Amino acid sequence: MITKYDCPLEKNFDDTWSYHNYIVYVIEGRKIWHTSHGSYDLRKDSCVLIRKGASIIEQFFDTKFCLVVFFLPDDFICDVLKTKKKPIYAPGNKFEPIIPIDNNEPVQAFFHSMMPYFGATPEPDQSLLELKFRELILTIADNSKNSELLSYFCSLLYEPHTVTLQRVMEDNFTFNLKLEEFARLSNRSLSAFKRDFQKVFNNTPGKWLMEKRLNHAMHLLTNQKKTVSEASFEAGFENQSHFSRAFRNHFGFAPATMKQ
Numbered sequence: 001m002i003t004k005y006d007c008p009l010e011k012n013f014d015d016t017w018s019y020h021n022y023i024v025y026v027i028e029g030r031k032i033w034h035t036s037h038g039s040y041d042l043r044k045d046s047c048v049l050i051r052k053g054a055s056i057i058e059q060f061f062d063t064k065f066c067l068v069v070f071f072l073p074d075d076f077i078c079d080v081l082k083t084k085k086k087p088i089y090a091p092g093n094k095f096e097p098i099i100p101i102d103n104n105e106p107v108q109a110f111f112h113s114m115m116p117y118f119g120a121t122p123e124p125d126q127s128l129l130e131l132k133f134r135e136l137i138l139t140i141a142d143n144s145k146n147s148e149l150l151s152y153f154c155s156l157l158y159e160p161h162t163v164t165l166q167r168v169m170e171d172n173f174t175f176n177l178k179l180e181e182f183a184r185l186s187n188r189s190l191s192a193f194k195r196d197f198q199k200v201f202n203n204t205p206g207k208w209l210m211e212k213r214l215n216h217a218m219h220l221l222t223n224q225k226k227t228v229s230e231a232s233f234e235a236g237f238e239n240q241s242h243f244s245r246a247f248r249n250h251f252g253f254a255p256a257t258m259k260q
Contacts, residue, residue, distance in 0.1 A: 017054035017177065020071045023101070023136065024048050025111045029065030032058040035097040035173045047101040047111075048062075052185055053168065055097065055173035062235040067112060070136060074156050080137045081153055088141055092151030097171060099152060102145040110139055113206045126148065147245055162200050165193075173212045174236040179205055213237065218242045228255045 019124065022220075026046040032041045034056040042048065052074075059065070081088060101107065116126050140146050141153060168186045175187075182205065183193035197205050217235035220226040226234065232243035232255075247255045 002131065003043050008157070012057065014057045015054070015175070016057055017051055017172075017175065017181065018050075018071065019181070020073050021077070021141075022050050022072060023070040024050060025068045027066040027068065029063045029067075030060050031065055033098055035158070036060060036171060037097050040096075040098040042098075045103060047103045047107060048101045049101060049152070051097050051099070052172070053097060053172045054177060061099065068114065070133060072133070072137070077137060077153065078156055080134050081136075081141060081157060084138065084141065088150050088153060088157075090147060090150035090154050092148070095148060095152045099149045100141070101140050101149060102143050102147070104143060106139050106143075110136055114255055161187075162196065165200055169197075169208070169212075173209055174216065174234065176236060176238060181184070209236075210246060211250070214247060217243065217247065218251070218258075221255060228258075231255065 024042065024047070026042050026044055028044050030041070033042065033050065035053075040048070041056075058129045117129075117132075140149060141142055144150075165186045165188075168182060172182070172185065179193065180190050183190045186193060186196075189194065194205065197203075197208070201208050203211075213235045215230040217237075220231040220234055221228070228244070229240055232240045235243070237243035237246070
C-alpha cells in the first residue's frame with residue numbers, strides 16, 4: 001500500500017503499530033517517533049525506513065504535517081532483492097527501529113515521480129504500482145551509503161527464524177500489543193508463536209513480558225531518575241496502580257520507595 005497522508009492534528013501523542021516495514025518521506029512539517037530504543041525527530045525531506053512494530057508519535061500543532069508512506073511486506077522486499085544482479089552482502093545484527101535512508105538525487109526524483117499518482121482518476125493499475133515499489137527498493141539497495149538499511153535487508157534474507165522472534169520481542173516489549181499482534185510481527189500463527197517462544201525464552205510470553213517490563217521500569221527509576229508515573233508509562237503498563245502492584249509483588253517493595 002502507498003499513501004500520501006496529511007495528518008489531522010487531534011492530540012499530542014498517538015500510539016501506532018504496523019506489521020509491515022514502511023518507508024516514510026516527509027514533505028513538510030515535523031513529528032517525533034518514540035520507540036523502545038529512543039526517539040527520532042523527522043522533519044521536511046527526512047527519508048527513513050520504520051521497522052515493523054510499535055511506536056508513539058508526538059505531534060506538533062504549529063505546523064501542518066504531510067508525508068508519503070510505502071508499506072513493504074518482508075516477503076516482497078526479499079523477492080525484489082533476489083532479482084538484483086549484484087546480490088547485497090552487508091552483515092550486521094544491530095538495527096535501529098528507524099533507519100535513515102540517504103536522500104540522494106535518485107531518491108528525490110523517485111518521490112517526485114510518485115506525486116501525480118496521488119488522487120489520480122482512475123487509480124493507477126496495480127501492476128504499475130508494484131513496479132514503482134520495486135524501483136524504490138532497488139534504488140535504495142543500490143546505494144552503499146545505506147549501510148544500516150542494507151544490513152537489515154540482509155537479515156530479512158538470511159536471519160534464522162528464532163532471531164527474528166527475539167528481535168520482535170526486544171523491540172516491542174514496552175508496548176501494549178496482544179499476543180496475536182506479536183505473533184503477526186514475527187510472521188507466525190499464534191500457536192506457532194507460543195510454541196517457538198517457549199523454546200527460545202524458556203518461558204511463557206505473559207511471564208516474560210511482565211518480568212521484562214518490570215526490570216525495565218527498575219532501570220528507569222534507578223538509572224534515569226524517572227518518576228513512578230513516567231516509569232510505569234514507558235515500561236508499557238496500562239495504569240499506574242497495576243504497575244505498583246506488579247512491582248511490589250516482583251521486587252518486594254513499592255516503586256515509590258525508589259524516589260525517597
